[in-house]
Every structure is written in structure tokens, then in C-alpha cells.
Amino acid sequence: MLQRGSDLAAAYERPEMTNPPNATAMPPVEIVLSEVVASLSFAAHGYLEPIPGGEASPGPDLDAAEMVIDVAGRAFERIQSRLQPEERSAFARSLTDLRLAYVKKRGL
Numbered sequence: 001m002l003q004r005g006s007d008l009a010a011a012y013e014r015p016e017m018t019n020p021p022n023a024t025a026m027p028p029v030e031i032v033l034s035e036v037v038a039s040l041s042f043a044a045h046g047y048l049e050p051i052p053g054g055e056a057s058p059g060p061d062l063d064a065a066e067m068v069i070d071v072a073g074r075a076f077e078r079i080q081s082r083l084q085p086e087e088r089s090a091f092a093r094s095l096t097d098l099r100l101a102y103v104k105k106r107g108l
Contacts, residue, residue: 069098073095
């Protein structure tokens with residue numbers, strides 16, 4: 001039960017909110033897939049530039065990086081037409097940078 005004066009109770013009492021938030025509502029697919037692309041891009045950076053660890057750093061995992069970059073690129077292709085121009089440009093730049101970093105690491 002919400003107590004009066006709590007932040008959550010205040011959120012439900014705001015005049016601009018006509019209905020309580022629906023915790024089970026699904027976000028737009030663009031948001032979900034944008035987060036997937038961002039997560040995959042972050043993972044690709046980790047595979048390309050692993051954080052040096054204790055005894056022996058395993059070095060880059062180029063096969064994993066390639067796979068993750070490919071999946072991120074495909075997800076981006078599917079959603080790019082539904083993104084705002086600035087979002088589309090940011091993702092395209094990020095993927096291009098990842099692909100260039102991969103090629104440099106691979107020595108191609």
C-alpha cells in the first residue's frame with residue numbers, strides 16, 4: 001500500500017498522470033532493439049579490447065567480436081528506418097568504428 005507523501009505515491013497523484021503507469025506495457029520495439037544494438041556494441045568493444053586481468057590477459061577474442069558486430073549490424077539494419085536521424089547517425093558511426101577496430105585487430 002502506498003503511503004501519502006512517498007515519492008511513488010506522489011507520482012500517482014500528479015495531475016498530468018490520468019492513469020497509473022502500466023508496469024506490464026511493452027516499450028516500443030525501436031527502444032528494445034536500440035538497447036540490443038547498444039549492448040552488442042559494448043560487448044564487441046570488450047571482445048576487441050579485453051580489460052587486462054590478473055596473471056595472463058587472454059587478449060582479444062576476434063571470432064566473438066566478429067559475431068557480435070555482425071549481429072549488431074543486422075539488428076541496426078532492421079530498425080534504422082524507424083529511428084530518428086540523430087540516433088541513426090550515432091549507431092551507424094558506432095558500428096563503423098567497431099568494424100574498423102576489428103579490421104585493424106585482425107590485421108586485414
